[in-house]
Amino acid sequence: MAAVIITRRQADEDRLPHLCMRCGKTATVRSEKTFSKRQEWTASILLGGLPSLLFGMLFRDRFTVTVPLCDSHKSHFKWRSIVFWGGLLILIPALLGCFASIGNVADKVVENSFIGVGAFALAWVVIVVFSKLIGIDVAKIESHQAILMGVSDNFAKACERRKADAKSDEFDWAECR
Numbered sequence: 001m002a003a004v005i006i007t008r009r010q011a012d013e014d015r016l017p018h019l020c021m022r023c024g025k026t027a028t029v030r031s032e033k034t035f036s037k038r039q040e041w042t043a044s045i046l047l048g049g050l051p052s053l054l055f056g057m058l059f060r061d062r063f064t065v066t067v068p069l070c071d072s073h074k075s076h077f078k079w080r081s082i083v084f085w086g087g088l089l090i091l092i093p094a095l096l097g098c099f100a101s102i103g104n105v106a107d108k109v110v111e112n113s114f115i116g117v118g119a120f121a122l123a124w125v126v127i128v129v130f131s132k133l134i135g136i137d138v139a140k141i142e143s144h145q146a147i148l149m150g151v152s153d154n155f156a157k158a159c160e161r162r163k164a165d166a167k168s169d170e171f172d173w174a175e176c177r
């Protein structure tokens, strides 16, 4: 797996190679994906803890790109969204249910419920982090470009070639004027 720099211009003009971003085979679909990353200042140690987490969710840099994918990988991002939001949808009501049961059922039952929800939360965090590490994800978003990780070597090389070709085209065109 490789990392690739994609410029806003490449993304806006949909100039990515028609190769699957994940495996490098010929792409069969192109689907729009918005990558987002927390703005760096939100991780400031001055904020810390929960405020840092909330600011990190609210203040994010975004980078939208039409991602080419093959049949085998066309659901690459969908599965990760389902795991993330599905887990959260189970976790929040389960946690609220635990708090609501305090005083209404035996303490042992409440304790076991919290342990169960805690174990589920831990497994969910591990799966979410693992899927981010092994999948395509954004490493950095800047004003004019983004760095994506976990892309296929083939795709990354084709992207660089296209960038080099575009540069030489612009150069030739400028020379002709």
Ligand SMILES: [Zn+2]
Binding pocket: 020, 021, 022, 023, 024, 025, 069, 070, 071, 072, 073
């Ligand atoms: Zn693929």
